[in-house]
Amino acid sequence: xxxxxxxxxxxxxxxxxxxxxxxxxxxxxxxxxxxxxxxxxxxxxxxxxxxxxxxxxx
Numbered sequence: 059x060x061x062x063x064x065x066x067x068x069x070x071x072x073x074x075x076x077x078x079x080x081x082x083x084x085x086x087x088x089x090x091x092x093x094x095x096x097x098x099x100x101x102x103x104x105x106x107x108x109x110x111x112x113x114x115x116x
Contacts, residue, residue: 074086074090
């Protein structure tokens with residue numbers, strides 16, 4: 059068994075290391091959304107109803 063067979067996605071696919079705010083083409087946006095990972099910290103913020111960057115609950 060090869061390691062690459064353990065993954066759902068092609069491990070040799072091109073991954074954009076940095077997406078800039080002006081990159082609004084469908085390919086860039088969908089790749090970012092598809093690769094996005096919710097960290098524990100983000101999950102806590104979402105569950106607590108916090109606004110982005112506010113640092114306090116609403």
